[in-house]
Amino acid sequence: MHENALDRAGILILFAKGTRPDLADVASLLDKADSGIPAHVTHRPDPAEGWLEVLASGLTFDLRGLSPSAPFPCDAMPHVYGFEEGQALNDLEAVQLVASGHIAAGAGLQPVVRMLVNLAANLVLNLPATAVAWPPARTMMEPRYFSRTAFNWLSGGVFPALGLTALETGANGSVTSAGLAHFIGQELQLEARDGESRVDAVKLAIRLVDYLVRQGPLIDRQTIDLGEGPLLAEPSPVGKRVWIWREEA
Numbered sequence: 350m351h352e353n354a355l356d357r358a359g360i361l362i363l364f365a366k367g368t369r370p371d372l373a374d375v376a377s378l379l380d381k382a383d384s385g386i387p388a389h390v391t392h393r394p395d396p397a398e399g400w401l402e403v404l405a406s407g408l409t410f411d412l413r414g415l416s417p418s419a420p421f422p423c424d425a426m427p428h429v430y431g432f433e434e435g436q437a438l439n440d441l442e443a444v445q446l447v448a449s450g451h452i453a454a455g456a457g458l459q460p461v462v463r464m465l466v467n468l469a470a471n472l473v474l475n476l477p478a479t480a481v482a483w484p485p486a487r488t489m490m491e492p493r494y495f496s497r498t499a500f501n502w503l504s505g506g507v508f509p510a511l512g513l514t515a516l517e518t519g520a521n522g523s524v525t526s527a528g529l530a531h532f533i534g535q536e537l538q539l540e541a542r543d544g545e546s547r548v549d550a551v552k553l554a555i556r557l558v559d560y561l562v563r564q565g566p567l568i569d570r571q572t573i574d575l576g577e578g579p580l581l582a583e584p585s586p587v588g589k590r591v592w593i594w595r596e597e598a
Contacts, residue, residue, distance in 0.1 A: 358457065358531060359413075359447030360469040361423050361482040363489075366440045368477050371416040372396040378475055379403065386471040402449060408464050409450035414443055421445040426487050428515035428527070431494025432480075438489065441479055446472070457531055459562075463503060466513070470499035486515045486528025510558035518547050524554040530589055533566045540594040553577065557593060567591045 364370075376390050391409065392402035399418020403410050414421030420442035432438070446469050448461050473481055473492040481495040482488065490498075490512050498509035510516060514528040522541030529536050539554050556575050561567065570583040579596040 358483075358485045359445040360465060361421065361443040361445055361484065362469065362473055362476065362478050363423065363441040363443050363480040363482060364477060365479050366442055369414065369416040369420060369442050369444055370476055372399070372401050374476075375401060375412060375415065375472075378472075384471075384475065386468070386475065388468055388471075403468070405464050405468050408448070408452050408461060410465065410468060411445075411447050411449040413445045413447065423482060424484070424487075426482050426484075426489035428486065428488040428517075429490075430488060430511050431491030438480060443482070459532070462532070466499045467503055470496040470503075483513055483528070485531040486513060488512055488515050488528070507555070508559040508562045510555040514558055516551055516554050516558075518550065522547065522550060524550050526554070526558060529558055529561065532562050535561070535566050535584065535589045535591050537561060537591045537593060540592070542595050561591065572596065 372393060373396065376393065378384055379386055379389050388403045388405035388410075390401055391404045394400065397417060399415040400411055400413040401415070403412065421444060423441070423443040429438070446465060448465060452461055469481065472478075474496050478492045481490045481492055483490070488511075495512060498512055502508050510526075513532075514526050517525050517527060519525065519541075522545065524539040526537045537554070537557055539550065539557060541550065553575070557573070557580075560573060560575065567582055567584045570581070573580040573582050573593070580593055581596050582591055582593045584590070585592055
């Protein structure tokens with residue numbers, strides 16, 4: 350088993366207490382010819398160890414925390430998306446899906462992240478998952494919300510900024526990302542504009558996250574035009590952050 354998986358960014362699939370799948374459950378699912386899941390099991394240790402290795406498009410991933418072993422550790426996730434208001438999210442147990450083997454060092458690379466997300470989105474549709482957590486952004490998502498936004502991104506749509514990153518609004522109306530650094534090495538901060546609603550500011554920030562994920566880290570000051578007037582973007586000289594504000598007329 351890969352002991353340093355605790356230190357790597359993996360997707361956590363959360364289950365109600367006592368309902369985590371075991372190795373046989375996952376292997377049976379992936380072995381089905383009509384599962385539609387682009388992966389198969391490549392290593393099956395003693396089921397009591399609670400983990401297995403799968404191969405998807407030439408990339409290897411571990412599933413850890415399977416029953417009957419202890420669940421994978423899961424800290425509190427303050428950013429919650431897709432759930433009904435007041436829905437209870439207590440007593441959940443986690444299984445981690447994480448890049449392993451020769452690709453572990455490149456766990457933040459887009460091809461690896463995209464396959465990780467693809468595999469997780471398929472698994473949660475076929476297992477009794479209650480939630481999905483993404484520790485780099487400290488987010489927790491309703492399973493169908495996660496799968497829907499994931500598949501939309503993987504098919505060419507907008508990056509799931511409210512899930513694979515989180516967006517926080519400040520008292521002054523600015524919007525700051527959390528977790529974007531996992532993808533580009535930088536977080537963004539969108540400065541407030543007088544009279545702009547919080548909803549409109551977040552919508553613009555979502556589009557900016559998508560832009561930055563597609564373009565990569567910002568090296569030099571530049572103008573970004575997303576169809577709502579020019580935006581000035583500049584990498585901060587202190588810390589790994591991109592400052593973005595409206596260009597004055």
